[in-house]
Amino acid sequence: MSTRLSKGGRLIDRTKPLSFSFNGKQMRGYAGDTLASALLANGQTLVGRSFKYHRARGIVASGAEEPNALVNLGEGAKLEPNQRTTTTPLFDGLKAASQNHWPTLEFDVGAINTLLSRFLPAGFYYKMFIHPRPLWKHVYEPFIRKSAGLGKAPTEKDTDTYEHYNAHVDVLIIGGGIAGLSAALAAGQAGARVLLLEQTPVWGGRAAVDMPEIEGKPATEWISDTVAALRGLPTVTMRTSCMGAGVYDHGYVLAYEHLHEGGKQGPRHRLWRIRANQIVTATGAIERPLSFAANDLPGVMLASAVRDYVVNYGVSPGDRTVIVTNNDDAYRTALVLHKSGLTVPMVVDARADPDGPLVRKVCEAGIAVRTGMGIAKVKGLRDVVGVALCSMEGEGAVLEELPCECVAMSGGWSPIVHLWSHCGGKLNWDAEQAMFRPDPNRPPTGADGKGFVITAGTANGHLFTSDVLTDGFTAGAGAAAQAGAKGKAGDAPEGFDEAQEPIQPVWMMPYGAKHKLRAKAWLDYQNDVKVSDVQLAAQEGFESVEHAKRYTTLGMATDQGKLSNINGLAVLSNALGSDIPDVGTTTFRPPYTPISLGSIAGAAKDDLFQPIRKTPIYDWQAANGADFEPVGYWRRPYAFPRREETVHEAVHREVKNTRENVGLLDASTLGKLIVSGPDAGKFLDMMYTNMMSSLPVGKCRYGLMCSENGFLMDDGVVARINEDTWLCHTTSGGADHIHGWMEDWLQCEWWDWKVYVANVTEQYAQVAVVGPKARKVLEALGGMDVSKEALPFMQWADGTLGGIKVRVYRISFSGELSYEIAVDASQGQAFWDALMAAGESHGIMPYGTEALHIMRAEKGFIMIGDETDGTVIPQDLNLNWALSKKKDDYLGKRAHGRSHMDNPDRWKLVGLETLDGSVLPDGAYGIADGTNANGQVNTQGRVTSTYHSPTLGRGIAMGLVHNGPDRMGDVISFTNTHGDPIKAKIVSPVFYDPDGEKQNV
Amino acid sequence: MSNAVSVLGGKVAEGPVAVRDAGLRGMITLRGDLSDQKLQEVCTKLTGATFPAKGQVTSAGENGICWMSPDELLLLVSYGAVGEALEEIGKALSGTHHLAANVSDARGMMTVAGADARDVVAKLTPVDLHPDSFGVGELRRTRLGQVAAAFWMSDETTFNVICFRSVAQYTFDLLATSALAGPVDYLSQA
Amino acid sequence: MLMLHCPYCGQDVDETDLHAGGEAHLKRFGPGSSDEDFESYLFVRKNPKGIHVERWRHAYGCGKWFLAARSTVTLEVFGTYAAQTKSPPADIQEKIRAVDPDWTWEGEA
């Protein structure tokens, strides 16, 4: 069992004990512990269950590569699933729970899957669930959904806050080990603006554990001296607990900073959005597991992780640790354990005759070293109790058994090439060191066509301290020079550590392991992929590494195969009989490890989730019971329900009152574009399908805009202000789009035309005063003459009303007498208040968008977005009158001549009246005879707008119907998802005041 | 004009970095040929500020001239002076192709002030705000969070921010939230 | 996430401040054009893997459209230039040919 040592632990503070719980069990740790080190210190080696077979799983690693030890962290609003214990700093009161088991971690019913494992081979899901289809929905999917997934999804709202931060640097260095520190020193001394990031809370990386000599000092001393020196450099900024998450186009980088856990003020995570001229990836390397049977038992760990726990946290992984390796580096673990008073019964080395300085030191310490040997299998059910040894050259016959509590394995090191690769950096296979390493000649390229990422240190395949330091320094100096820094970098620090003999690649232990062993040799711990699965995939023809990955799910878990990818790749290439570089790697995708959704959202939550656009009268509306609806980013009142009134009732009251008395509509959201210049008339004649250049000053005209495709895009009333100036109203959602559309044509096509456009939408509050008593209200306000004679229908005039400067448009979207009045937005509320007061005796009431919609539908006015959907042309809506025949050209004109547009079979706008007076369902289809090639019922039209008309007391609708205008009086049936088809008669779309007498008074 | 109110109604979010409504300000969008002598003269005369170079803002007290694009300026004057200013521009540029429009009411304006102001704004915009890259007198049009905005620094610790009126509340709250979240200790140490 | 230089306001602009507008230098075909020309104007795009000339608008900034010649593979930007041109400027064409000698400009002269 693992436990806390009485001494040691360079990162923990034994004077600061912390308490935490795991699965409800109270445990103790120290400040500086990770959750993983604290669990081990408490003897908790079993920490979770695997995804597929529910095998017992323990802590394998000590960093970001950990595949097993994921927990549900926190509770309620603080719950976060799949949190990596090896990268979670311990804090007081931390609550963790293990995942993927039922009912308990110790007794998990799902573990039965292990016994069924020969029925759950690679590609099992694909093979099993393809037939019969109906079983999928009702049997398989619910089962898989229940058993899939690791942690619990939170059900409560996250109470923490998050933020973004944008930084721009000359040189970004990712990784605060000795290569990164060395690079920062060089770049900082050269005067570059440097940002140095380290994902853990401490500087120095592996060197702080393995303690090479640097500049004649122990590594830790050099590290703290260098950190202090860097702090003194004015252009260098340093951040710990900040992970370089992804490298993107043109030097864009996301970094994920962990600020605090629990209780403290301020954001919990900060997402850095960094734009770097040059990036140095000094991201280190990850030790590879070895593939022997039962290598997934709790207690089997990476050799480097074992010495991390001893040196950094004073934690013993077990009294007796057997070390199994194919390289010299793992011997360091033997020395560390030996020095700490723990027992190393044996170092099992796959190589025939290792004899390097580290090997000799271990032998001198009296530790047994067996060469040419491997592990046949690990013994134990939920814990390691021993290992069975075999010859590497055989099939796994057991030669000897040894009792132990921990197995420390090392299959060699894989440089962390993720960040190098994210944006296209290429790799080479280094056969001598058995690793993929970045190819400096094929870096990701930036805007200047040159590389913008330089990789350094172990991440670049250098395993010796002196090389790592020099490489880091050279990278830092090179990056600074590339970014334009002019200073001198100085000299690289010098380092020293023991020589090492070459690694012997071992992809399967022993080399000829029989199936029974291969089927228990894990590659991907989290997704339960074994050597035998990858071999089966190869047998079944999955030759591409990307296909084999998806078929077996190798590397597809939350750890993205940090431990398994290279081993899996090697097994696949062996099974295919090809070389590793020919098989290639899968794609490395950001983020390097998962980042919180909160950090991605940043400040965008609650009221700041998205910008809500508010008119000058918004606050009044909110205070007066408005039921808001979104219109683009705007919020507009749908209706103003009064106490005890439903929204539906309110809408009907508002329509009736507007038709009988007077209503007020906040129309401020309507787009308002000023188009001005000597060529403005010519320009508008191109923008609109109808003629705008001929509009007299002082008058208004309704206009249509089409895309070049001929489809109706926007509509609105245009007013001519003076000889050179027009004011174009657009739809509420359309102002920015139409403004951009106009600028596009002016800038990119007709750039010699003298026209300027200004978007003044928000300069004005615009209020529609609508209804038979509208004029009386304005007269009560006092000011300009608003009589029929002074201001006839479809004209506008400037003046004052109630002492406020106004521009009044006599336009109507309701069919009633109507004035649309624009005032400066800052006086919008004052003007609204004045209208409400002046109209009180006339029964004035505000109305919302639904009343607006009903009144326009009663009049047969189209609405962009209802009658149009990007496939409708003006001719479909019987708007041919608005297509100027006098003009040679306008946007959309050429398209209207295409055969499909100029086709008598297009569906056209009509009114629809249900026979029973009910309201047709929105979007319902008109049913035609027969069925189409897919066996679906043929259609002959669809409903585009449908309402209950309070004015007429029955349902009214508009729709597009095949040959509709020629079929007045015909009755057709419409689909109804809630019952039998509904019969409706084709009628004129103008249901109310067909002669337009009411608006023109 | 007595009943005119700024969109933010005098809102203030106090703190080490304070966000404050800058109140009503007269603003005129002027589009035209910026190299035109008459145009330059009327702008400098109206504002008392010198004519800005590309990407710059010049000021004279509350007045100023913002370079917005190669054919667009934003003139800052007092709120009550806009009407007369528009008339003067019309007279000065009569016969010259231009467009002048009052946008005073179409905007919200606020200040972000405090030692960490650069860091607070850098939480929200992709623009490089390092003192070596962005200094007093420069103007940027970019985004703050999810909306368009323009800003410049009137001194080393004060940003002037202009946004569209309809999203002024969002912009204010976003800046106030960023200020409240505390320092980043990045640019303030630069 | 690209960073492009706006030739109008002189800023290096983050992609989040830009709006992409597709292939540049399209010739508009209006009334009287053949069906083939009109189809090609509306729908036929090069969409190359390699060197591409694109429209971008500095939407959150100065509001101007500009054109960019870049490689969609290496992300190299050969230059950005004013939208009021019928073809990429000679110096940009030269820079492109330095990287890809076979590249030729097929648009209008």
Ligand SMILES: [Zn+2]
């Ligand atoms: Zn620009």
